[in-house]
Amino acid sequence: MSEGTVKKFMFVNRKAPYGTIYALESLEVVLISAAFDQDVSLVFMDDGVFQLKKGQQTKGIENKNFSPTYRALDGYDIEKLYVEQESLEARGLTEDDLLVDVTVLPKAEMGKLMETMDVVLSF
């Protein structure tokens, strides 16, 4: 039954990187989903917007810097990246601070986008 089925998957990232593993392991699911030819959207809101911050240097915490992977998403045909505007603003960030090109949406637009999905996974 999954043969040929294309669903709209949304991965909602709401947590900061490194403090917990959710950001990293969420990215692993996203990469796998690409292999299934699904319609994939990524959302970054709340502290999740920090995942996309430029200039991460993790040597001091002896942890793997996985942020370059966001730049590679393009190569997996994952191109729909959405960031909530209010979340960016509350953290003093702008689009220029982010590693990748994203679509910035105000909260209500983000909510409407969610309503159009088939499967929403939140990390």
Add this chain to the structure above:
Amino acid sequence: MSEGTVKKFMFVNRKAPYGTIYALESLEVVLISAAFDQDVSLVFMDDGVFQLKKGQQTKGIENKNFSPTYRALDGYDIEKLYVEQESLEARGLTEDDLLVDVTVLPKAEMGKLMETMDVVLSF
């Protein structure tokens, strides 16, 4: 060296019961500490005040109701129970809602009490 040493231990409980195991496992440490004849204080603040709420019935979530243990603390000579007033108020609770007798302290008094401790453990 521990022979005869009496330190002031404070256990700070800030989390609601059942949602996570911290409240239950914190109680286990507290009971053990009694066996070491230390000067033990328990603090309940933020969602930790919910640990002391009367009327807990856990059958529906198939979990163990450990709240009666708070009533047994007395028998272990653990009698210093402090609750932060602001935390109670923000949750619509009063002393009458609690399973055990406590000393209610406003935030600044709680902070001063903490300063008098030797070891503070937070759960």
Add this chain to the structure above:
Amino acid sequence: MLHIVNKSPLERNALDACLRVAQGGALLLTEDAVYAATRGNAAVEKITAAMAGMKVYVLGPDLDARGMSDRLIEGVTSVGYDGFVDLVAEYPTNQSWL
């Protein structure tokens, strides 16, 4: 869609995030989130405001466990695990605000 929140409203930002973004549908409060719909909790105003645009449910067994069943605010519906299942079936999509 069905929005599911399982975090205390006074400890985490999950409920705030959900209510900020959600466009109607239903909200189910489970686990530590049930406190949000209990009389006197500082989060009650948010729930009351949310009820204008969405149906609000609470998982009854979680209320009972926490000794808060007699404090459920008016207008919020208490359901069991079977009601939780029905809500998931009723709404085409759901999201857990972790």
Add this chain to the structure above:
Amino acid sequence: MLHIVNKSPLERNALDACLRVAQGGALLLTEDAVYAATRGNAAVEKITAAMAGMKVYVLGPDLDARGMSDRLIEGVTSVGYDGFVDLVAEYPTNQSWL
């Protein structure tokens, strides 16, 4: 005493709880809490207010990991793990606001 906070100020209430109760001493921000002391974060006001009564430190390696080193607000001191150790040694008691 030394207060240690490791939670993001916009996700959890740990920093709020600490600042509400703490009576002076020092505050060390680690892990996701370092965001609280970065320019433009909604929590900066709280940190600035806290600095009137306590010394505020941030764990540098955590700032670096998050790409926020160039945004540390003025008046907050960045320390390494060795500085973390020194702070623990300097203050007779410490508390981690988990």
Add this chain to the structure above:
Amino acid sequence: MKFAILINEGPYQHQATDTAFLFCKAALAKGHEIRRVFFYHDGVNNSSSLTEPPQDDRNIVQRWSKLAEEHKLDLVVCVAAALRRGIKDENLAPGFRISGLGQLVEAGIEADRLVTFGD
């Protein structure tokens, strides 16, 4: 209706897996199908055959194994998350199997509803 379940937290530490279990039981009692239960993040720890809770407490792992046996449930533990956390075939409880993340995406595609339980 066909459900898929995602569980992101370990046993005892968080209530998430308790809620997921009671949800599954209720769904099965109503005649729904559970297409797959996928364990990710610390959720993989739900499959450890070595857990031994106190006598008066629920046995979370055994409870899953039993439910799987009774209803032929497919309990899948993410291999990458499991390796990180020390879950292998040698300490895998009955009824669980270790496989890749693709099983989660596939479950999301094939099920009518995917419900996530976590922290």
Add this chain to the structure above:
Amino acid sequence: MKFAILINEGPYQHQATDTAFLFCKAALAKGHEIRRVFFYHDGVNNSSSLTEPPQDDRNIVQRWSKLAEEHKLDLVVCVAAALRRGIKDENLAPGFRISGLGQLVEAGIEADRLVTFGD
């Protein structure tokens, strides 16, 4: 100075154990003594001999074992928390030992400072 360390979260899921490790290394480098590292709650999962992280990632468990060997550290895993979560002698990594909660209280009494790392 004598330190005692309490770790409440498991490996990889939370940064707490990373921070604790780097804190211990720094304290030892400064000539302080680590009287004991006590693993509680999900922290007991730091002692699993079965973890196998990806090659390019840190090996949290081995790192503790190695530090324990080099500095004769006393790494104690709470028995009650360990049983709940499936940590037993058969999957206990080198350098760790399983014992009771009294070891935590004792460490708090004997050390000059107790520092907690958790979530």
